[in-house]
Amino acid sequence: MTGDLPNMAVDQHGKQVMSLRDVALHGQGSLLTGHPMSNVDQGPKLERRPSFGSMSCASRALHPSDSYLLGPRRPRPHKIWKKKYIKVMVVGDSGLGKTTLVRALLSTPGERLQVHDGTYTSKEQWLKDPESLCSTVSWRDEDDRTIWVYKIQDTPGYGDDLDVSRSINLLTTYIEEQNHKWLDMEQSSERKDDMSEMEDPRVDICIFTIPPHRLRAVDIKVMFELGQHVPLVPVITKADTMTIREANSYRNDVATKLSNPMIPGVRDKINVFKFERDTLERAGIIDHATPTPPFLVVASNDINEDLNTGDPPVYWPERRYPWGTAEAFNREHSDLLGLRALLLKEALEEVNKTKRQRYEGWRRQALNAARNGRRLRHVLLWTIIPALACLHIGRTGVNINQVRNQVSNTTTKVRRRVQRLRSQPQAVAPPAEVAPPAPKQQEPQKQKQKWGVF
Ligand code: GDP
Secondary structure, three states: OOOOOOOOOEOOOOOEOOOHHHHHHHOHHHHOOOOHHHHOOOHHHHHHOOOOOOOOHHHHHOOHHHHHHHOOOOOOOOOOOEEEEEEEEEEEOOOOOHHHHHHHHHOEOOEOOOOOOOOOOOHHHHHHOHHHHEEEEEEEEOOOOEEEEEEEEEOOOOOOOOOHHHHHHHHHHHHHHHHHHHHHHHHOOOOOOOHHHOOOOOOOEEEEEEOOOOOOHHHHHHHHHHHOOOOEEEEEOOHHHOOHHHHHHHHHHHHHHHHOOOOOOOOOOOOEOOOOHHHHHHOOOOOOOOOOOOEEOOOOOOEOHHHHOOOOOOOOEEEEEOOEEEEOOOOOOOOHHHHHHHHHHHOHHHHHHHHHHHHHHHHHHHHHHHHHHHHHHHHHHHHHHHHHHHHHHHHHOOOHHHHHHHHHHHHHHHHHHHHHHHHHHHHHOOOHHHOOOOHHHHHHHHHHHHHHOO
């Protein structure tokens, strides 16, 4: 019956309108009550119409941009652009290549990232203004209508500090402060309905740079303490300084120590971020001998200019030596490409989700601690202090004469004060008969009379 319908009708202005066969087949015009299309009936009526070209309220009413509303699939909602925030903290000893690594991770051929280098930053300066060590990049995911705002927080190296616990304290305090900032934003009376519209200061993940060749006890200690607050991605830098054999055995050695630290003061394994297996596969880093971190990376501030200016341009950092070139994004030389795929693409949602879950636990604890603090104050004020007072009285006894004198003194003081209050207004206010009798002045007179009652 519908075989003779043209696939796409054309209205009298020559515009294409919805396939009449679709209308006839699915009869969806009737879904639109009150719409001109709701008058369009099924096949038989269409057949009776003499000509499609001239017809029609259907063809006139149905604009091509509306036709998807009546197709075989239900319409999809229009997505609104939303922002998602990721904050990656980079921690490690000074001179390990943190800044070079971050630049290599985030730069593109057209845009070399200006990374704030924390190497020479004093801890006091960092405490005062951590933002001065923060680099931000953002990009749009058109499919998902998401704007990713990616922040990299560099930190001063801890190696120069004789007392490493001070460095640990600075770092963990920073992470806690960011959580508190978010909590305050949540509890603020001026907060927006949708928290996702607000800039999120919380730390998602920490790239922890490990020196090549030797993992020191102090590195494990810092990793352990930091891991109590945020999951780590351990990265061994300067992989080009190790031979293939050294690199493989060192990777295994570090992996073992991360899961079984065995140093005094470290009670448990290091909190390393667990990427999903699928995610690692998508990032192309599953087939290593040790598939989970640590990652072994080479980074460089020098790039291959030929590739950078080629068509298409490719960002290719490399380190040239007399005996050869170590390439940061060559998977045979370094895990940097896999790490970039993970941290900028494949694991973004995972990392973001884990932060939200972790924060919920933190929030519960923080609110419980605040509630317990209030309870403790209450108990102190209403139970413990009165109990101690009673105990004291019970021990020393009560001198009834002393109490009587105290009460009588206080009563006298109160009585005198009341009398003074009563006499004061009369002295200040003019006598009632001196006041002019004008009607407008009646209010003040009433006021004076009121005072006079005392
Ligand atoms: P930061 O103090 O941790 O930020 O370290 P920098 O990024 O400033 O790097 C310190 C030095 O290490 C610089 O001379 C870098 O060129 C060098 N460096 C960085 N990455 C690598 C690497 O993968 N291999 C080698 N051999 N040197 C590197």
